[in-house]
Amino acid sequence: MVQAMREHFDNSYARLPDRFYAKLNPTPVATPQMLRVNETLARELGFDPVDLSAEVLTGNSLLPGTDPLAQAYAGHQFGGWVPRLGDGRAILLGEVTGGFGRRDIQLKGSGITPFSRNGDGRAWLGPVMREYIVSEAMHALGIPTTRALGAALTGEGVQRERRYPGAVLTRVAASHIRVGTFQYFAARGDGAGLRLLLDHCIARHYPAADGPLSFLAEVVAAQARLVAKWMSVGFIHGVMNTDNMAVSGETIDYGPCAFMDAYHPRMVFSSIDQQGRYAFQEQPNMAVWNLAQLATSLLPLMDGDPEHAADEATRVLEGFATQFSPKWLQLFRAKLGLTTQEEGDEALITGLLARMASSQADFTATFTALTEGDASEHITDDGAWDSWAPDWKTRLSREPGDPKDTMRAANPVLIARNHRVEEAIQAGIEGDYAAFHRLVDALKDPFNPAPKYLDLATPPKAEERVLRTFCGT
Template sequence: MTVHFDFDNSYARLGTAFHRPTVPSPVAAPHLLKVNRRLADALGLDADALGTAEGVGILAGNRLPAGAEPIAAAYAGHQFGNFVPQLGDGRAILLGEVVDREGLRRDVQLKGAGPTLFSRNGDGRAALGPVLREYLVSEAMAALKIPTTRALAAVATGEPVYRETALPGAVLTRVASSHIRVGTFQFFAARGDDAAVRKLADHVIDRHYPEAAGASNPYRAFLEGVCARQAELVARWMQIGFVHGVMNTDNMSVSGETIDYGPCAFLDAYDPATVFSSIDRNGRYAYANQARIANWNLARLAECLLPHLDPEENKAIEAAQEVLSGFAETFNAAYVDGFRAKIGLQTPQTEDAALIEDLLLRMAQHNADFTLTFRNLGKAAESAQADGPIRGLFADPAAYDGWAARWRQRLAAEPREPGERRAAMDAVNPAIIPRNHLVEEALAAAMAGDLAPFERLNEALAAPFEDRAEFADYAGLPPVPEAAYRTFCGT
């Protein structure tokens, strides 16, 4: 049984200005923790072959598959608003690209496979906990229908990594439409290399925005496309209570996928000021700030593209501003449309935005759980007799009652039957999310050598919109109210 990747490595062909050839560093005693069989099949890979000694050796970085051209990509980035002109893949190595069964080009990358020229004195390794966290959460996001990188496999290395303490090491095999970031453009723009910016933009247009190629200005059309995808992506994050945690420009993929799951987490009780990341001391990347920061990041991309938007600087700036000004409209439309569906409304009305914001305000004021409030609204939309579970989520149940009266008046103007409405709401309001305490429990068990909680949680998260009795313990409130939960970047 042989492992075969049908590689076609377009990014490697761009040249060494864009990356550095980098061979993964072997590890002592790799063993497979998890392989994503469905994703493997979608990529045209044999999942059974990935579980052989040869496959595990490839997933650990101990051997290279035929056709691989391993590279570490160059990029820069604004980190918490401060520009760093050279970052790059410090612990990730792109093996190559495959075209999946649907004809989509996908990167296959090893994360934690050893040092690169961009490691900045780091060891290039990853600990088991962050690897399994990214596996769980990225696959949960995919099941929640959020554009995201995916996890193909996790392998333990048999070696420790040293952070504050010694931790078991692991390698994640990550799959993405590409790993090209806003920071990739910044790397070349900061060096005044407009030819490389254009070459990179042409590559991204061909790979992600082919419709832009026929526009009167393909680079403006490309910028418009990235802005639209990011606006819609962040709106979808907010509709499931997701907080990315580290929205640096080097963590924003130009493909429109969610990338880098270090300090991410999910809301329990709704609070728009929520910050989870231990290093986000000023709340720059708080839940409610995510759209504003995305727009800020996109402005940095626009700066890189200015010479290609118009040869006259003033006209180029004007064009960039026009594109960026459309972000808010696209985001607001996607945000309201998504929340409209979450509260059971099908036909848009002008008062819907105010109705949505009133609910969120009352949830924040009365400590209501985000996921359960919206999930239970489906039952309440079908019958007012089902209001009890939602009322109990509010510190003062009367706060829900005042809103629900207005909501039911609005529902009366909708054409759908109650059962149909509930089914539509349940299809967008998950019953199960990667709640922070569940993820931590699974990771703690894995660190102690027990993967069963990780496996069970991963199975539950694969069908988040279904009510399944065997996973009912995952669909309730946290056992104790979340106080000051903190996440860490994992490096």
């Protein structure tokens, strides 16, 4: 088994020059204790779940073939430039390979690194549980995302506004390379490093790309599809900084994230987003802003006149809208039971969303009710349902097949509701993990949950609402 594991790892990022990272092992913890192993994912990646002990999931014991390192990157955080960020509390153990391609295995909360910037390098239990729950929920919804391979307690306390139990998340990703990784080398005028990074990303993620411009186009397309999917399930990332945007097109870094309950386009949950920069409706615009920073970083690698290169990059960025809008329409058409395209569909969709906003309708529950043909208990403004539903039903009458089949595949019954996540976290702080395990199990099948989980679909009562979410640091 040991030799098989050694051959399982092939650490291509560690073969890049040492200015790309700092090599170091995770900091040992006091008394590792298992919280959960994602056995299905473990087997998909070629691991025997038995080998993923609490010692391994906290970094006290390293699997053969790993080559631990902390990656360097920079980034714009809420629009402010930070020239040196990097993995301040994470260690990339290495990359596993197989029929699934190549996947990073990273420990999050594994101790101080050279990029910690006076931080403690640790994670407390709440953010680890939140990322485990939400990232696995996103995967089940069919949204590209990092995954949770496991979580373990450290047996040590972590000081935030009070002392909390410490924990480590084992995260899986297509890679952990970010827009901010490109910014790091571009800001230093390191053209050679920038070229190496680009070649590495093309080989790993977009082998059809033949240079910086086509690579940019691939990332733009991937992010447009991703954000459209976020919008279709009412997901708010909460902290769309350039260091939190993966060039692979996966959702990464679940900090103050949330799924909306009551719908409003300006909804914000993050306690640190005071100006609503990353509000729900701003997410497509912020994706373009981030991608513009990637484009700027890539300009030194583009051939020809710099002004022409900038024009070409701008043209690629403008392609975000041509990728995003059709995908958004396709996803929301399906939520309304529509598989064909008609000119008035966008107006029909936006008309419903406007009524949901004015009625403070629950996003997920409204579309679940719509699947059964009547959302009048959610669209409660005077005449709002009756002024919209006839046009929708007339439009449905022109659809082939049974629209309910389309809607059931597009409208999840279960999401990781904020109050349920918070309930699991608060119980976990007290040493009770039953709610956490139940929620993770339930969210494996969000479109057709078992009857025993249907209580988790209920929107929060007024006193249960969670209106603010927090970053783990």
